[in-house]
Amino acid sequence: MDVDLTGASWRKSSYSGANGGQCVEVADGFTGAQPVRDSKDPSGPALVFSTAAWQSFITAVRTGELDAR
Secondary structure, three states: OOOOOOOOOEEEOOOOOOOOOOOEEEEOOOOOEEEEEEOOOOOOOEEEEEHHHHHHHHHHHHOOOOOOO
C-alpha cells in the first residue's frame, strides 16, 4: 500500500508501554490505511496496514489472543 505520509500527525498508541520501551505510534486520517511506526525511530520506516487488517490486530490485542503463553 503506497501512502504519502508527508505531514502525517503521529500519536503514541494507548497500548504502548509507559516505561519508554515498546512505543508504537499511529497516524490517523488515512482512508483505508493505518500507518504505524516505532516512536523511538521517528525518521525510520513506517508500516502501512489496511484498515481491516489493523482492526483485526487491535481486536486480537484487546481479547488477549496475542498474549504470550
